[in-house]
Amino acid sequence: MSSQSEIVLTKVPVPLVAGFQWSVGELMEKFIKALADRKIWGVKCPECGYVYVPPRWRCGKCYAKLGEENLTELSGKGILLSYATAYVELDGAGSFKDLSEPKPIGAIKLEGADSTLFMPLGEVKPEELKEGMKVEVVWREEPKGELADIKYFKPAKR
Amino acid sequence: MAGRVAIVGYAQSHHQHDIQMTREDMVFEVAKGALRNAGISREDVDTVITASTDFLDGRTISNLYTSMAVGAYLKDESKVEEDGAFAAYYALMRILSGVHDIALVEAHTQGSVVNPHLVSSYTLDPLFERQYGFLNDISAAALQARMYMNKYGVSEEQVAMVAVKNLMNAADNLNAHRKMPDVTVEEVLNSKLYYDPIRELTMSPVSDGACAIVLASEEKAKEITDIPVWIEGVGSCQDGYLRDRSLYKLDSLQKAAQDAYGMAGVSNPFAQIDVFEVSEKYAHEELMIYEALGLCREGKGKTLIEKGMTGKDGEIPVNPSGGALGADPICATGLIRVVEAAKQIRGEANGYQIPAYRALAHGQFGICAQKNVVFILGSE
Numbered sequence: 224m225s226s227q228s229e230i231v232l233t234k235v236p237v238p239l240v241a242g243f244q245w246s247v248g249e250l251m252e253k254f255i256k257a258l259a260d261r262k263i264w265g266v267k268c269p270e271c272g273y274v275y276v277p278p279r280w281r282c283g284k285c286y287a288k289l290g291e292e293n294l295t296e297l298s299g300k301g302i303l304l305s306y307a308t309a310y311v312e313l314d315g316a317g318s319f320k321d322l323s324e325p326k327p328i329g330a331i332k333l334e335g336a337d338s339t340l341f342m343p344l345g346e347v348k349p350e351e352l353k354e355g356m357k358v359e360v361v362w363r364e365e366p367k368g369e370l371a372d373i374k375y376f377k378p379a380k381r
Numbered sequence: 382m383a384g385r386v387a388i389v390g391y392a393q394s395h396h397q398h399d400i401q402m403t404r405e406d407m408v409f410e411v412a413k414g415a416l417r418n419a420g421i422s423r424e425d426v427d428t429v430i431t432a433s434t435d436f437l438d439g440r441t442i443s444n445l446y447t448s449m450a451v452g453a454y455l456k457d458e459s460k461v462e463e464d465g466a467f468a469a470y471y472a473l474m475r476i477l478s479g480v481h482d483i484a485l486v487e488a489h490t491q492g493s494v495v496n497p498h499l500v501s502s503y504t505l506d507p508l509f510e511r512q513y514g515f516l517n518d519i520s521a522a523a524l525q526a527r528m529y530m531n532k533y534g535v536s537e538e539q540v541a542m543v544a545v546k547n548l549m550n551a552a553d554n555l556n557a558h559r560k561m562p563d564v565t566v567e568e569v570l571n572s573k574l575y576y577d578p579i580r581e582l583t584m585s586p587v588s589d590g591a592c593a594i595v596l597a598s599e600e601k602a603k604e605i606t607d608i609p610v611w612i613e614g615v616g617s618c619q620d621g622y623l624r625d626r627s628l629y630k631l632d633s634l635q636k637a638a639q640d641a642y643g644m645a646g647v648s649n650p651f652a653q654i655d656v657f658e659v660s661e662k663y664a665h666e667e668l669m670i671y672e673a674l675g676l677c678r679e680g681k682g683k684t685l686i687e688k689g690m691t692g693k694d695g696e697i698p699v700n701p702s703g704g705a706l707g708a709d710p711i712c713a714t715g716l717i718r719v720v721e722a723a724k725q726i727r728g729e730a731n732g733y734q735i736p737a738y739r740a741l742a743h744g745q746f747g748i749c750a751q752k753n754v755v756f757i758l759g760s761e
């Protein structure tokens with residue numbers, strides 16, 4: 224009888240592939256389209272005052288319904304609530320691969336907003352990151368009204 | 382609580398990849414093992430509740446295929462997504478409803494079949510965070526850790542001390558996966574960086590594992606066993622989505638714990654609970670868990686670990702089994718905490734027994750511990 228260590232059983236690959244397409248909803252549609260004009264929309268709850276970004280049609284905190292009339296423009300400036308440095312990234316196939324250069328990422332509170340934005344950070348070294356640091360959005364050269372128009376956030380000029 | 386419900390049997394796997402075990406073999410072993418441990422047969426079971434996550438299973442409605450392995454053939458059966466500790470909560474309610482007397486609860490994940498961190502990214506808002514690609518459970522935990530550490534002046538060494546405690550504890554636990562009896566703070570701090578400050582040894586390992594328990598109504602429990610472990614209190618709470626919650630504290634765990642304490646008549650958990658088994662997916666989370674459970678004031682978790690109070694010989698031992706840092710078969714991890722707490726009360730925690738009359742077990746799910754459940758277990 225063979226020992227356990229000699230036993231090698233077959234593994235079968237079992238892909239689970241499906242492409243999903245979601246409607247973004249009306250307020251998110253406005254948010255995405257406004258990026259083309261370098262504008263960031265949030266939505267302010269008329270009941271409790273919480274400001275969601277990106278905008279959503281309902282307030283989970285007080286359970287009010289929000290609408291287009293509650294949209295509020297945010298400045299694209301904010302502060303860094305937290306930061307981390309990525310040394311790896313998921314390769315999309317289920318493995319981590321090491322990054323050739325570490326990438327900083329941030330949790331950001333935009334001026335006038337309550338939600339936290341999770342965004343890549345740029346034009347800054349990992350060791351320069353500080354909690355409470357002022358940051359601002361960096362737009363793509365020619366914004367097209369897509370989420371990718373927001374390239375990253377960088378330390379704000381004083 | 383309306384009536385009393387007890388844990389009367391349990392079983393768990395060795396939480397590591399075993400190429401000879403299919404998922405159904407693993408499920409069968411723990412389900413059958415829990416019934417054997419309770420001294421009952423499949424015929425005695427009224428309802429079966431399983432827990433797993435379809436995407437981690439790689440199958441949709443994955444209980445359709447595992448139902449026979451878990452002993453649910455021609456029985457009332459239901460599946461809970463997420464952690465098995467939530468399935469135990471559900472099973473408790475089904476017994477309290479008076480419709481069922483005996484419930485079998487089973488949970489499993491085989492982390493070896495797909496990278497669970499990839500799956501974690503699929504839980505994010507598909508219309509926003511997922512589109513940017515860099516956020517997953519580890520990178521979010523890194524942001525949470527840094528925020529918590531900055532706010533309360535917690536050092537990386539203090540966080541590493543949690544990993545050292547749990548990985549050393551895991552060495553005494555036959556079922557644990559990552560056992561490091563000689564690990565040091567330096568070794569933890571030199572382990573591979575994933576997302577600074579999260580390192581290989583400050584995050585839970587990717588494990589394969591399953592766990593099962595048998596719950597019974599008071600009358601049945603007394604028939605079945607001389608050592609029932611009573612569920613004295615339970616609480617469960619869901620926080621807001623990642624964007625819209627405080628990341629530096631675990632509000633939903635605090636609420637779940639308060640509900641469980643209220644039901645169990647616990648006013649001072651530090652003094653009234655003998656041992657704690659919690660689901661710390663990251664080392665810093667355990668410090669946050671101390672605070673949310675009311676074992677110390679906000680921001681003072683670091684003092685408990687530094688003074689060794691949560692060590693096996695401390696005043697409030699936390700994770701003598703090694704916790705999630707010792708083994709994390711994701712959907713089974715919280716249910717394993719329930720079993721480990723029950724083992725302490727039954728005096729069956731060989732090698733890491735704490736004198737215990739009352740124990741707390743904690744399960745969680747979601748990025749940065751969005752959702753939490755707490756059980757208070759007791760011998761009387």
Ligand SMILES: [Zn+2]
Pocket residue numbers: 268269270271272273282283284285286287
């Ligand atoms: Zn509101």
